[in-house]
Amino acid sequence: MAGKPKTAPxxxxxxxxxxxxxxxxxxxxxxxxxxxxxNEIKSGVSGQQSVAGPKHISLGNKPRAT
Numbered sequence: 001m002a003g004k005p006k007t008a009p010x011x012x013x014x015x016x017x018x019x020x021x022x023x024x025x026x027x028x029x030x031x032x033x034x035x036x037x038x039n040e041i042k043s044g045v046s047g048q049q050s051v052a053g054p055k056h057i058s059l060g061n062k063p064r065a066t
Contacts, residue, residue: 032038041047
């Protein structure tokens with residue numbers, strides 16, 4: 001007798017984007033009212049710093065030192 005296929009439980013539906021946009025607007029307004037400042041960053045600039053080194057790969061086998 002074959003068992004029932006196992007399925008994942010249904011995921012909770014995400015809130016509408018309008019709720020999220022409203023929340024961000026409210027948080028931004030509160031930040032500015034409390035004395036915070038907003039800096040505009042030029043398009044294409046990233047705040048992430050690369051922590052990875054160079055990506056060199058070796059193809060083939062190296063001869064072993066004897």
